[in-house]
Amino acid sequence: MTIGSQKDIDGLTEIGKIVALTISEMKRCARIGMTTKELDDIGERFLNNRGAVSAPKTTRNFPGNTCISINREIAHGIPGNRKIQPGDLINIDVSAELRGYFADSGHSFQMHPYNSSLTRLCNYTHNTMMKVISSLKHGVKLNEIGRIIQTEAEKGGYKVIKNLCSHGIGKSLHEAPEILPVYNKHDKRVLKEGMVITIEPFLSTGADYVVEQSDGWTLCLPDSGFAAQHEHTIIITKNQPLILTVA
Numbered sequence: 001m002t003i004g005s006q007k008d009i010d011g012l013t014e015i016g017k018i019v020a021l022t023i024s025e026m027k028r029c030a031r032i033g034m035t036t037k038e039l040d041d042i043g044e045r046f047l048n049n050r051g052a053v054s055a056p057k058t059t060r061n062f063p064g065n066t067c068i069s070i071n072r073e074i075a076h077g078i079p080g081n082r083k084i085q086p087g088d089l090i091n092i093d094v095s096a097e098l099r100g101y102f103a104d105s106g107h108s109f110q111m112h113p114y115n116s117s118l119t120r121l122c123n124y125t126h127n128t129m130m131k132v133i134s135s136l137k138h139g140v141k142l143n144e145i146g147r148i149i150q151t152e153a154e155k156g157g158y159k160v161i162k163n164l165c166s167h168g169i170g171k172s173l174h175e176a177p178e179i180l181p182v183y184n185k186h187d188k189r190v191l192k193e194g195m196v197i198t199i200e201p202f203l204s205t206g207a208d209y210v211v212e213q214s215d216g217w218t219l220c221l222p223d224s225g226f227a228a229q230h231e232h233t234i235i236i237t238k239n240q241p242l243i244l245t246v247a
Contacts, residue, residue, distance in 0.1 A: 001170025003194035011101035040079030045152035055095040059210025105245035106231035161202035200231035
């Protein structure tokens with residue numbers, strides 16, 4: 001999607017804020033012993049009370065309203081009877097739609113008691129995302145996104161999960177362009193003012209790829225490593241990008 005009017009900006013800003021507030025509410029309510037289905041129900045009620053609907057559920061028939069991935073589950077975790085345990089690494093990913101506009105955001109965090117290495121992984125991944133975002137504007141090559149993610153991961157002692165990408169968004173959940181998380185010197189595409197995209201690095205302490213599980217959705221590392229993800233939806237401008245998924 002490319003922004004065509006102030007109406008587009010207002011619509012994206014509204015759904016972006018709702019998505020961000022949904023994640024904040026779910027994180028606030030997460031408790032030891034709660035099932036991921038109970039946490040997902042909180043997200044569903046929060047979205048519905050604001051007139052929004054789950055994008056993966058309505059457009060992809062995902063068996064939940066939000067994606068809740070725990071420990072070695074990295075993405076697309078299906079809410080169910082699994083109970084949250086002390087020290088769990090949790091990723092909440094919320095994608096939602098309101099009046100034809102879509103936004104997508106994700107957040108990785110740990111339940112108490114905290115493990116310093118997992119806390120660092122979450123914080124470092126968030127900082128990597130923000131470093132990418134702060135570098136983007138009209139005219140920047142799209143492969144700069146992958147270059148920064150790859151460079152920062154190596155600096156931090158992490159690997160980049162290569163088969164999960166950032167992407168376009170706005171009028172549907174996943175749009176062009178697909179944005180690789182590693183540097184591709186052959187990619188000549190350039191960011192343009194008004195483009196709406198996600199930035200979502202996945203950094204790993206183990207493998208650099210994820211494997212789909214037998215449920216057809218859940219993505220896990222094939223080894224004993226951990227991974228974190230943070231994601232914002234942004235609009236490219238002539239200067240600093242506009243981050244939509246903020247409360």
